[in-house]
Amino acid sequence: MTVLEVTGLDVHYGLRRQRRQALAGASLAVERGEVVGLIGETGSGKSTLARAVLGLVRPSAGRIVIDGEDVSGYGERQWRSLRRRGVVQYVFQDPLRSLDPDLSIADSLVEPLLIQGVPRAAAEAKARTFLAKVRLDEELLPRLPGELSGGQRQRVAVARALVTEPKLVILDEPVSALDAANRVQVLEILKDLRAAGIALVFISHDLGSVAGIADRIAVLYQGELVEVGSARDIVVTPQHPYTRLLISSAPTLSTASAGRAEREALRALLTA
Ligand SMILES: Nc1ncnc2c1ncn2[C@@H]1O[C@H](COP(=O)(O)OP(=O)(O)OP(=O)(O)O)[C@@H](O)[C@H]1O
Ligand SMILES: [Mg+2]
Known part of the structure; x- marks a missing residue:
């Protein structure tokens, strides 16, 4: 069962000469109970994608289907009612x-x-x-x-x-502002959620935070989803040059192993 289906999404900000494209042709599907990591550098459009799925910014093109409901043409009232029903929830970056x-x-x-x-x-x-x-x-x-x-x-x-x-929770950088111990705990909580069958879109600029928890990873680069694949494939055999750069220049992956070490240390403490 597909909880979220985004097809060919374009988002622009600003008018006339100020007009800038923040998302270009983004397509992504999230299945029930799946954890999808959305990574990309600052300004790549991650929060914009999240805001579009919550109806907080209006796309200039593309289709959004949430839990089988095509919401693409929704006006403010319909979006508000959808948000009120709590089908999708958003944890803000701040x-x-x-x-x-x-x-x-x-x-x-x-x-x-x-x-x-x-x-x-x-x-x-x-x-x-x-x-x-x-x-x-x-x-x-x-x-x-x-x-x-x-x-x-x-x-x-x-x-x-x-x-x-909710069927779907979008978490925008949920652990970036946290110290290591809190980060570990929040990541553990998110893993429990996956067990409960809630689909998660986990946004981060840090591949390391995402790699340990996501089933699939989507890589956003300058408003385009350049690569979507299993977490393993993205880390082991990245296809797009930007993904390769992310991985090779990754303080992120050492963070991933540090994350594991932290988790293990914490577990040892808790079971001692
Ligand atoms: N309200 C807005 N008005 C105009 N431009 C915006 C607005 N919000 C975002 N942008 C621009 O759209 C682009 C994508 O922004 P977005 O916030 O989606 O990036 P992001 O990937 O979430 O970055 P970060 O990792 O810093 O949170 C950026 O160039 C940003 O400057
Ligand atoms: Mg953001």
């Missing part, structure tokens, strides 16, 4: 943007459920379950986002994206 600074953690988690018509008591119970899923303590529930650490905030953002049990 963890502060994913959360309303004036809402307590409890309200942040409960709100999307109330919008869906879940009764308050059930919503609160579910919020607690999802907080536990991202390994946060219930004592954080009454706090505001500003009263959490960056890592805690990012985990709350992940929990909020999941609480509606």
Whole structure:
């Protein structure tokens, strides 16, 4: 079952002489329960692709099908209704943007459920379950986002994206702002999600963060998806010159092995 199908997507920003193309003919399909890593250097169009799939920017050409629903011609109202139904969720690049600074953690988690018509008591119970899923303590529930650490905030953002049990979650650089230990933990949480059958699009400029978790990797270069393949093929037998450059110049892959070492060290600590 295909959860997301993007075909020939063009996105432009600006008008007239300011007009710049941010995405050119991007095509990508994501299957149920699949983890797709979307990598590319800064400005390559990663967040733009995510924003297009959320209806936050309007493509100038192309087709977007979400969970079997062709949303290409949707207007603002239809997009809003789609987002409200919680089929697709987006964790923003900046963890502060994913959360309303004036809402307590409890309200942040409960709100999307109330919008869906879940009764308050059930919503609160579910919020607690999802907080536990991202390994946060219930004592954080009454706090505001500003009263959490960056890592805690990012985990709350992940929990909020999941609480509606979406088909697809797009995570825009979910671990870049985190220190090594938090990065490891968030990556572990994302692996659990895959087990739960939620499709993930994991955006990163760092191949190392993506390689260990993605089934497939899509490489974006100057607005074009230049290569899509299994994570293994991308790392071992990259085809496109840009992908080769990414891999050969990769502090990223040493990060990948460092990531593994961190994970192992952490596991050893936890089981000791
Ligand atoms: N709101 C906007 N108005 C005009 N240009 C924009 C806007 N948002 C992005 N761009 C431009 O579109 C291009 C793609 O931007 P995008 O944010 O998608 O890149 P990215 O791959 O997410 O980069 P990063 O890794 O830095 O987050 C860039 O050239 C950027 O300057
Ligand atoms: Mg971005």
